[in-house]
Amino acid sequence: MKNKFLTILLVSFLSTTAIIARSQNMPSKQHNLVFDQLAEKWDEAVPLGNGMLGCLIWEKDGKLRMSLDRADLWDLRPKENINFDEWKFNDVYKYWKSGDYQTVHKEFDRPSNDYAAPTKIPAAALEFDVEKLGEVKQVTLDLATASSTVEWENGAILKTFIQADQSIGWYRFENIPEELTTELIAPDYQGEKEKEQGKQSLSQLGYPAGTIKNEANSITYQQKGWNEFTYEVHVEWQNKGKVLEGCWSISSQKNHNQISVPATELVLNERSKGFDQSFKQHLAWWKNYWAQSSITIPDPLLGKQYYLEMYKFGAAARENTPPISLQAVWTADNGQIPPWKGDFHHDLNTQLSYWPSYAGNQLQLEKGFVDWLWNNRDAFKKYTRDYFEVEGLNVPGVTTLDGEAMGGWIQYSMGQTVAAWLGHNFYQHWRYSMDREFLETRTYPWLKDVATFFENIAVTSESGGHKLRMSSSPEIYNNSAKAWFPETTNFDLALIRWTFAKARECALELGLNEEAEKWKKELELWPDYAIDPETGFMFAPDFPYDQSHRHFSHLMAFHPLGLVDISNGESDKTKIENTLKNLAEQGSSAWVGYSFSWQGNLYARAFDGEKAAEALRTFAECFCSKNSFHLNGDQCKAGHSNFTYRPFTLEGNFAFASGIQEMLLQSHTGVIRVFPALPADWKTASFTKLRANGAFVVSAELKDGRTDNVSITSEKGGILAIANPFKGDFKVNRKYSVKDDIIYINTKPGENIQLTQKN
Numbered sequence: 001m002k003n004k005f006l007t008i009l010l011v012s013f014l015s016t017t018a019i020i021a022r023s024q025n026m027p028s029k030q031h032n033l034v035f036d037q038l039a040e041k042w043d044e045a046v047p048l049g050n051g052m053l054g055c056l057i058w059e060k061d062g063k064l065r066m067s068l069d070r071a072d073l074w075d076l077r078p079k080e081n082i083n084f085d086e087w088k089f090n091d092v093y094k095y096w097k098s099g100d101y102q103t104v105h106k107e108f109d110r111p112s113n114d115y116a117a118p119t120k121i122p123a124a125a126l127e128f129d130v131e132k133l134g135e136v137k138q139v140t141l142d143l144a145t146a147s148s149t150v151e152w153e154n155g156a157i158l159k160t161f162i163q164a165d166q167s168i169g170w171y172r173f174e175n176i177p178e179e180l181t182t183e184l185i186a187p188d189y190q191g192e193k194e195k196e197q198g199k200q201s202l203s204q205l206g207y208p209a210g211t212i213k214n215e216a217n218s219i220t221y222q223q224k225g226w227n228e229f230t231y232e233v234h235v236e237w238q239n240k241g242k243v244l245e246g247c248w249s250i251s252s253q254k255n256h257n258q259i260s261v262p263a264t265e266l267v268l269n270e271r272s273k274g275f276d277q278s279f280k281q282h283l284a285w286w287k288n289y290w291a292q293s294s295i296t297i298p299d300p301l302l303g304k305q306y307y308l309e310m311y312k313f314g315a316a317a318r319e320n321t322p323p324i325s326l327q328a329v330w331t332a333d334n335g336q337i338p339p340w341k342g343d344f345h346h347d348l349n350t351q352l353s354y355w356p357s358y359a360g361n362q363l364q365l366e367k368g369f370v371d372w373l374w375n376n377r378d379a380f381k382k383y384t385r386d387y388f389e390v391e392g393l394n395v396p397g398v399t400t401l402d403g404e405a406m407g408g409w410i411q412y413s414m415g416q417t418v419a420a421w422l423g424h425n426f427y428q429h430w431r432y433s434m435d436r437e438f439l440e441t442r443t444y445p446w447l448k449d450v451a452t453f454f455e456n457i458a459v460t461s462e463s464g465g466h467k468l469r470m471s472s473s474p475e476i477y478n479n480s481a482k483a484w485f486p487e488t489t490n491f492d493l494a495l496i497r498w499t500f501a502k503a504r505e506c507a508l509e510l511g512l513n514e515e516a517e518k519w520k521k522e523l524e525l526w527p528d529y530a531i532d533p534e535t536g537f538m539f540a541p542d543f544p545y546d547q548s549h550r551h552f553s554h555l556m557a558f559h560p561l562g563l564v565d566i567s568n569g570e571s572d573k574t575k576i577e578n579t580l581k582n583l584a585e586q587g588s589s590a591w592v593g594y595s596f597s598w599q600g601n602l603y604a605r606a607f608d609g610e611k612a613a614e615a616l617r618t619f620a621e622c623f624c625s626k627n628s629f630h631l632n633g634d635q636c637k638a639g640h641s642n643f644t645y646r647p648f649t650l651e652g653n654f655a656f657a658s659g660i661q662e663m664l665l666q667s668h669t670g671v672i673r674v675f676p677a678l679p680a681d682w683k684t685a686s687f688t689k690l691r692a693n694g695a696f697v698v699s700a701e702l703k704d705g706r707t708d709n710v711s712i713t714s715e716k717g718g719i720l721a722i723a724n725p726f727k728g729d730f731k732v733n734r735k736y737s738v739k740d741d742i743i744y745i746n747t748k749p750g751e752n753i754q755l756t757q758k759n
Contacts, residue, residue: 054329392453
């Protein structure tokens, strides 16, 4: 009778999720991850998450393992080599100018390599001895419901999820022949301290042994970290015949003054709801998440990868949690410090990670990032005064959870234009939401402070204009003295010009005409970009783009900033075409995975759907693990890159999703373009509720290679401009005008515009 009841329960569970997926245009069955065995590597595991908690489901030494993580588990000890009382930006400049750059290397590089902290750290793992369950039949990650199911040949089943809006994880084994034991495995903080090549063990952190308290149906693990930091992992379970149901949580406490609800209390409060009730609450959140937007494209590989990326975004981002770091809530479970300390890299990683939130209509989750930046503004301003010795705002290029500088290659880890690229996120949030309060209290104040910083650090050039004393382009020439350029690079210049232009735009919008005029005059003092007439964008004056490189920093003016754009006319079109041709000719030997994702975005902006799809397909096929994690190196070993290693980072995944969105909808110029960059053989495609600049929410359908219909909701009103997407006559349900093949409609807040192709 029990087995029959459990079978009915499982059928009901699966039927409910299928109905939800169909009714809300959620990811469908073909988008799911499905394997015939558990992964044997942590970076191939099934990932679950809710922005704060994370879990990886895999097999280790014959046991089913759930690697647990929490976003704010950080060792925040001060960086050994960063002392701004002794070292300033001017000091770096003096040593570089004198030719004695080895002194800078000695000061900044050795400690960064030798010390394990500050760093992100893992939490613990749960293990279950499933040997008696026999062979695994199927492992599934269901994207629509953000839950995982493991089925065994003998009929046993494991269902698990992390509750979307609570710091709680659940698991339930069914049809087990005998009781399963739950084990809690602490990280190896007391293991061998000898380093592998390029790796650092967790034991180097020097933590005392944690305490593990085993009781009849629960385990509590408490670990003391650096200084007063502590965290707690608690799991409780019940064995009911052939069912084992468990609930777990992780809590952290930065110091003794911080009030934090322990994991034991979190589990106690939620256990009474039970698995099923909690799952219903979980489903409601994900139902709403997937309802925000959807796409349908005829390429099954790209379509599946897109939904996997948007799933991971929903699992990694929340409004009230730390932003997405290099690995987010999936810290490496291998006894080592995570790659690049699992930190916040602002030389592209955090920025790329939030690209799909804008067109993807997920501004609420993106707000977690801009709120974190804003909340750490005081620390950033102090850093600006301490290191650059001026007022205004800049941000370390590599930061801890608290926004403190972590060091690294100082050309980008303490670069001069980091805050400007982060300002792009503030600007995008305003333009896609048209939230005037956000403009007044966040976007313009941030851009104004960054513009003030640029005003203060500028020096006079030989022509009488402005330049940087020395400049860089992230990771170009790596960490050598050559990585500093005597003239302002296209990377720095694009961000400086963009900041002054957008500060002016925002000031005008707010009626601050005098400030707008000031930013206009500052912008006029800076030179134009270094452009080669044959090869397009250069690194800097006298430095052509003559080598393969992973970071397209020299192309910032084109993408993502949109200062140079095909819509501007033939001159810009020629620059872009020459640049992309040269990029291809230099080859991808020094690229990593995110380079291909970014390339997909570049080609989409150039309206080349064939090459955009090709670049994104290469990323999906060769630079991702079987669970869709971006592993940086060429896993196909097919010659796409000389890098064949596998450090896991997320920015390439999310840049991929943005690339698909750019193929379907563009609005960065203020003009909406539907299906602007599709391959010729994509005769059918559609999307619902993608978001455009101006707070317009757009849905569109392509049939037989022609745009059939477009539906646009104007959230805030204003002039809607859309490039005519139709071939031949069309009709609109509102009064409109047409100029240069752009349709203009004056909209009211909440108004829906329908445009359709006439037969």
